[in-house]
Amino acid sequence: MKLTASTCALLVATQALGHYTFPSLIINGVTLPAWQSVRRTNNWEDRNPVTDVNNINLRCYTSQTNAKASTALVNAGSKIGFALNQSIYHKGVMNVYMAKVPQGTTAADWDGAGNVWFKVHEIGPITNGGSSISFPTDDMLRFEFDLPRALPSGQYLIRAEHIALQEAAQVNGAQFYLGCGQIEIAGGGNGNPGPLVAIPGVYDARDTSIHIDIYWPVPATYRNPGPAVWRG
Template sequence: MREVFALAALMLAVTDVSAHYIFQQLGVGSVKNPVFKYIRQNSNYNSPVTDLASNDLRCNVGANGAATETLAVKAGDTFTFYLDTPVYHQGPVSLYMSKAPGAVSQYDGSGGWFKINEWGPSFSGGQGTWPLAGQYTYSIPSCLSDGEYLLRIESIGIHNPWPAGLPQFYVSCAQIKLTGGGSANPPTVKIPGVFKNTDPGYTANIYTNFNSYTVPGPAVWKCGDANGGEEATPTEPEPTTLITSTISATPEVETPTCATSKYGQCGGIGFSGCSYCADGSTCFKQNDYYSQCV
């Protein structure tokens, strides 16, 4: 009987984890590259990051640059991030870049970041609609200076309103080597550090008086802005395989199907158990191999 309960708990944990999504492939032009060939592979499967002070906000938990190849791209190239499952949690999607001081495979993302695009909600008739998709396409700014960069995509799920629920960050980083660019060096921000739990885009309740929204993070930077070099006006492609998500009056509350008791393990490399903590405790990362409910 004990074995039956253990198997049931494991199945619930796997089901809960698989209910999320991960950006796992990068394409350039018409070429769709293999899974995690140029994207740093994370170690927490498709679970989100929720700690605003964590370095995991940069590229996700356990994302390893040394084990990832770097893709050669040209300034102005169109690229696409593909997911295993289309984004379905309401919230914004943003694209960031960070220039490495040398080889991007050795870069931890501790330098400056700048945002090159964002997808937020549109509003009509008192309702907000999010551009939820299975892939997101944009172009490398043509005026950026040559070098190696982290190219980061971020989906913030705000479907469980703060403070009862924490916004969920689904992030991935690709490694690229840029040539054929200009001389622009955009103003930057730090990750972690740029996101605050007082940001209106973080604390927004999408089920109550939701008629405007500000995407968290810095303003989108484009060629022609401060330190932006020559003017460039690339066409912004819309996300493909679009899923229209209109907010209803009933919150979409993600109910955990399992709960780890206080002081129990809730994460870490190789951990396959329940990643949710019982009421009154939260999952705290002690190191890459062990997180505990405290």
């Protein structure tokens, strides 16, 4: 059957309905305009997830360093977060990573390559010894958390990812939805963030937190993939 242009457009739009992006930073309760301080991703229209943990798009869903945005000023210890373009449709977990921009460059010009990322926040499921599992990110439209006060001053990339696990029983079935913001920390401390990891590189497709059946048997416990959260 030959599909018309309008039918193809409808199929793409229908597929995108269940998918989501992270277009806006939230700073001390104020939601910034979409794609102002978050790099507009290659999937900003189709919203397709990353499913290959070794794909360069896992970093910021773009391999183009010219996917620039403005860099928002934030004080260390401030409340920060992300707003989504629509509520989270899939059951899964949230991780937030940051990476300090090297001296001599800016957040807008840096691609975040290398062992430079550390985790600052995560939202995992609520488990009950194998009798039930629930996901606090269900239907979430926004989330916020406090930046560590010990975070050193300077420019950073801040990256949110939601890992949808509804098809994770098969290898490469987990779906990664993500966005990278650009911030400059003022009034920072003397902390030493870590452990540092590379993205891609931090995950293995067979990690038991990524390759997992969340329906049966119901997981008795769960640990978000990646390093421990650095709290300063």
